[in-house]
Amino acid sequence: MQRGVAKATPLCCFRNAFLSLKLLFMNFNPKVLILLFFWVCSFGQAQTTSSNPVTTALETNEVTHLNLPGSEPFVFKKAGDVELRLHVVKPKDWKVTDKRPCLVTFFGGGWTSGTPARSITYAKWSAKYGMVGVAPDYRTRKRFDAKPEDCVADGRAAVRWIQDHATELGIDPAKIVVQGSSAGGHVAAWTAIPDPVKPETASDPVPNPVPMGLILLWPVTDTGTNGYGGPKRFGNDEARANNLSVTGRMPAKMPPTLVFHGTADKTVKFENSQAFTDKMKANGNPCELVVFLDAPHSPQSSKEGEKGKIVKAKIEEESLKFLEKLGLVSSEKASAGAKTTLKEDEE
Numbered sequence: 001m002q003r004g005v006a007k008a009t010p011l012c013c014f015r016n017a018f019l020s021l022k023l024l025f026m027n028f029n030p031k032v033l034i035l036l037f038f039w040v041c042s043f044g045q046a047q048t049t050s051s052n053p054v055t056t057a058l059e060t061n062e063v064t065h066l067n068l069p070g071s072e073p074f075v076f077k078k079a080g081d082v083e084l085r086l087h088v089v090k091p092k093d094w095k096v097t098d099k100r101p102c103l104v105t106f107f108g109g110g111w112t113s114g115t116p117a118r119s120i121t122y123a124k125w126s127a128k129y130g131m132v133g134v135a136p137d138y139r140t141r142k143r144f145d146a147k148p149e150d151c152v153a154d155g156r157a158a159v160r161w162i163q164d165h166a167t168e169l170g171i172d173p174a175k176i177v178v179q180g181s182s183a184g185g186h187v188a189a190w191t192a193i194p195d196p197v198k199p200e201t202a203s204d205p206v207p208n209p210v211p212m213g214l215i216l217l218w219p220v221t222d223t224g225t226n227g228y229g230g231p232k233r234f235g236n237d238e239a240r241a242n243n244l245s246v247t248g249r250m251p252a253k254m255p256p257t258l259v260f261h262g263t264a265d266k267t268v269k270f271e272n273s274q275a276f277t278d279k280m281k282a283n284g285n286p287c288e289l290v291v292f293l294d295a296p297h298s299p300q301s302s303k304e305g306e307k308g309k310i311v312k313a314k315i316e317e318e319s320l321k322f323l324e325k326l327g328l329v330s331s332e333k334a335s336a337g338a339k340t341t342l343k344e345d346e347e
Helices: 010-027 030-050 056-060 116-127 148-164 183-190 238-243 270-282 302-325 331-346
Strands: 072-079 082-089 100-106 132-136 171-181 213-217 257-262 287-292
Touching: 072 148, 082 116, 082 148, 100 116, 100 148, 100 183, 116 132, 116 171, 132 148, 148 171, 148 183, 171 183, 183 213, 213 302, 257 270, 257 302, 270 287, 287 302, 302 331
Parallel strands: 100 132, 100 171, 171 213, 213 257, 257 287
Antiparallel strands: 072 082, 082 132
């Protein structure tokens, strides 16, 4: 309710109507009296309705999609009354007897907003190169009043569900690469951390084995004081914030990782990705940081015009090289994909 606006009650509504009636009776104008009576009652009811809190769906104008074009939905988790779905994109020549590699891609939005409608693009992109693409949903604050820990739990549960249902999806459970952007990169990175987020969540499902590789786009890797959100995003609980930091919690052994980040990112600090990459390499893990000089957060966005197209092409080119190194995409498909990306960029 806005400050300075009193909440109208039915009693207040009819009291106002009665005073108006008394005034008009004194002037002997029955027609105006009747009109004013209904107007006052309608006004009171409108004030009562407008003071009610709106639902999160109305607040964000975001829809929790039951399905997305070009994909097949599956419920992978139930959290109370909420059914969480992932959206599977299969290559044209897919067969259930296949054991294909898989790209799981998570949307960003600061753990607050976003839907798989954002990340389905990369799932479809991977299907062009023979992979099964999957875009899972996860609970966000605006749609489900969720906490960052819920986002992480849902992301890990999604990858584990895919592994457990690999046979029906035509997937090799040991050949899964997880991708994510921004907070989705945080969710993606946590799928490679086997430890429970906290002791009381030890029974939550986690991927087994951990993903074969990670592709992280301007990811949230540090949630501490110098990272994204910091303690303020975690109810001013510094211990809780540090507990969800990827750089602080990741084990010594991590999957090969490809990171993209712009040096002018004012949302997620570039130095966080640099620190993450340095620690990965110090632990002996393959990790490459692709730097976009003077680029902002989400530099591939259409809002960036031609610069955005160049960044998008670079992401696809380097991602194909990474998948080829892992043996998940053939050199022929990777080479053809790079040529297609270059041609599209020139156009």
